Amino acid sequence: MKCTRTIFLTLSYWPRQLKIGLQGDVTDPRTNSLLRILDILPRLQKLPKYILLENVKGFEVSSTRDLLIQTIENCGFQYQEFLLSPTSLGIPNSRLRYFLIAKLQSEPLPFQAPGQVLKEFPKLESEHPEKNTIVAENKIERKKIEPNICFDNGRQCSGKEAILFKLETIEEIDRKHQQDSDLSVQMLKDFLEDDIDMNQYFLPPKSLLRYALLLDIVKPTCRRSTCFTKGYGSYIEGTGSVLQTSEDVQIENVYKSLTNLSQEEKITKLSMLKLRYFTPKEIANLLGFPPDFGLLRTFYTKMVILFKIVCNHDPNNFTIFVLICEFIPF
Numbered sequence: 001m002k003c004t005r006t007i008f009l010t011l012s013y014w015p016r017q018l019k020i021g022l023q024g025d026v027t028d029p030r031t032n033s034l035l036r037i038l039d040i041l042p043r044l045q046k047l048p049k050y051i052l053l054e055n056v057k058g059f060e061v062s063s064t065r066d067l068l069i070q071t072i073e074n075c076g077f078q079y080q081e082f083l084l085s086p087t088s089l090g091i092p093n094s095r096l097r098y099f100l101i102a103k104l105q106s107e108p109l110p111f112q113a114p115g116q117v118l119k120e121f122p123k124l125e126s127e128h129p130e131k132n133t134i135v136a137e138n139k140i141e142r143k144k145i146e147p148n149i150c151f152d153n154g155r156q157c158s159g160k161e162a163i164l165f166k167l168e169t170i171e172e173i174d175r176k177h178q179q180d181s182d183l184s185v186q187m188l189k190d191f192l193e194d195d196i197d198m199n200q201y202f203l204p205p206k207s208l209l210r211y212a213l214l215l216d217i218v219k220p221t222c223r224r225s226t227c228f229t230k231g232y233g234s235y236i237e238g239t240g241s242v243l244q245t246s247e248d249v250q251i252e253n254v255y256k257s258l259t260n261l262s263q264e265e266k267i268t269k270l271s272m273l274k275l276r277y278f279t280p281k282e283i284a285n286l287l288g289f290p291p292d293f294g295l296l297r298t299f300y301t302k303m304v305i306l307f308k309i310v311c312n313h314d315p316n317n318f319t320i321f322v323l324i325c326e327f328i329p330f
Helices: 029-043 063-074 170-180 205-211 251-256 263-271 280-286 303-311 315-325
Strands: 006-009 050-056 077-084 097-104 116-118 133-135 163-165 242-244
Touching: 029 063, 063 077, 063 097, 205 263
Parallel strands: 006 050, 077 116
Antiparallel strands: 050 097, 077 097, 116 133
8 A cells, every 4th residue: 555745634634532521532433534544554565754633732642642652653753742822823813732743764853852742833942942842641731710700809719719800810811911912923903804894793782791701802902812613603602702892991890890780781881892703804814814815705694604614724723834844854
């Protein structure tokens, strides 16, 4: 059996078996395609020179990953693993993914760090590569947020930290401030559309009232946004950030004043922020689609369908692979 020069494996080759609640790993039938490749690889008459693989965060601590590493090592590949996000490209969107690049050769890769997962692009001149790595054997860090809600700084909540407003702790707010201070990442305003009808993208009052404490709110001057999923526009929790278009309103003041208000008063207060969804084009910009990328709105009239189309594809992943490959002599 013969094979091509490069094997490129991405999420389109096998489903995300590591989602929360779907962690079947090697026992999940959706992993069969990858397991089949790993079974065939050692029996090829001519091995591919390169293997590129992409998956969600969490793959690096899975049994499937261990089998992958064992297989490519036995076949004579040198490899390096990464955990990278579009922020590594200066794009203000967090979409952390696992990447592996392997080359069929006896010499180590120029940036190879055995047993480690690089968290930044290779820096060959770095004298302390361990600062940019994590140990591959470490389990996934899971940050648990207490469900209790506090609007008062002085009030203590159950859990390790006091919640200031919404469901955010001091640590989380500091992290966001650090992200917004990272000058290597562009501001969101560079990815926004200029002339749009914002009325169709404003969050409805019912969503404001029900999900106010779960929203990840960003301003055009922010240098961050959360990962957008295909549920964006249909669901609120965990599907992506929303944009505060009334920049002169202080979000802290709005949230801290909600405690004793009626539902109507809360809606009025929250509406002052003028929160809206990102448009499909803006999400496409953040996901690395080219500027001239267009969607045929005449065929896709529903905004939710547009969100699903865009959020299911991420050219940033391919761009990250291209940049990694710049460090490997072909």
